[in-house]
Amino acid sequence: MLAAYAASTSPTDPLSGLVVGERPAPEPRESWTVVDVRAASLNHHDLWSLRGVGLPDEALPMILGTDAAGVTPDGREVVVHGVIGADGHGVGPRERRTLLSEKYPGTLAEQVAVPTANLIDKPASLSFAEAACLPTAWLTAYSLLFRAADLRPGNSVLVQGAGGGVSSAAIALGVAAGLEVFATSRSAEKRERAAALGATTLEPGARLPRKVDAVVETVGRATWAHSAASVRPGGTIAVAGATTGDADAAQLTRIFFQEIRVQGVTMGRREDLAALLAFLGAHDLRPTIALEVPLAETARGIELLAEGTHFGKVVVLP
Structure with a gap:
């Protein structure tokens, strides 16, 4: 599958380690679901990962991305909660908390695997691009x-x-x-x-x-x-x-x-994400999207993130 991943890291030239290319598709595992990604969004976490902060060399290559919205194999439209561990869902009760793209491959790909408990129903009122802006x-x-x-x-x-x-x-x-x-x-x-x-x-x-x-x-x-x-x-x-x-x-x-x-604060709990989705629906709020780019042009989105000149979120569309 096509994915944007860190092949190497550099504190001074983070984009030099970014590659968009083929990576193995996620394999099914108990208590996890493989989601077809319809949209993902970028965060400073992706830029810091490319700089090597929190992403050691032994974890490379690593698919980037913590946020996504997509569709499960049974057709359910979902928002992905990117915090893995800490409560035992799908990984065991003693595993320390990580974010997608730190220990487990992230969302800047055609597919991502996450614990099934980390999937929240996407409101019909939100597009996949809008929903992908929410989890981080x-x-x-x-x-x-x-x-x-x-x-x-x-x-x-x-x-x-x-x-x-x-x-x-x-x-x-x-x-x-x-x-x-x-x-x-x-x-x-x-x-x-x-x-x-x-x-x-x-x-x-x-x-x-x-x-x-x-x-x-x-x-x-x-x-x-x-x-x-x-x-x-x-x-x-x-x-x-x-x-x-x-x-x-x-x-x-x-x-x-x-x-x-x-x-x-580091993101929030699954129940907070569900409450956020309800809040947006009650107040008819929509995330502000600064730019949408295809997955192949992820570097353009991360460049904008590094420049800091945008207002709102940068969305990547596989």
Whole structure:
């Protein structure tokens, strides 16, 4: 089958190790299902994997991708939850948690095998491309807002770095849930897009009119000090990434003195994904898709991801 995979890794030239070519099709195994992939989406996880972060040489070659929507052999239309292990479904109760494309081949292929329990029915209201955007970025945003930060209608949140998949999802979900949403971006165009979703937008580092109940942080070094300064005493900084690297200073004095809670998030649980799908249906929300590319042109999509100039998700169509 055709697949996009990491044949090698490079911290400085990640795309040099990306190959689109033939790989063995997944074989049936007990408690797992082989899904015909109709659409997959890209995440920074794919870029980090090509840089060798979390993907050792002994795991190569590895099919990339954590997100997909597709069809099972019996015709069921599904969304794939890409977290494997930790609860025993299909892999045994003692296996540590991994994401697809770390230990098991990922979704940037014509087919992917996953534990059957990891399949969620795709709502008929969503296209395969839209559904493929949800399991990492939108699920992470949902978990950041409503599980990590425990936000409720009327609360306020700052979303750092508007434009990426997680941040654009957090803005849309937050506005739909009745939150007061602030968002930052260096790009005037991205600020306009965020404002169109319902956010009050600011330039990076700008002083907010008041401190917020929570901050959604996926940027890291470039925004961490601003996040710590912008959250109210007793508030939460919910963290799901550090695309600019770890913070130079952790702001520990501010964090302990203001009793700020820092909560990490990696995607979310299957039940969270099901709740997210129900939330989208109830509010008639659709993911923002920046670009769709055929599987053969996966490199073009990852290049856009690396540039960071897009707003929304990049979708790959086998």
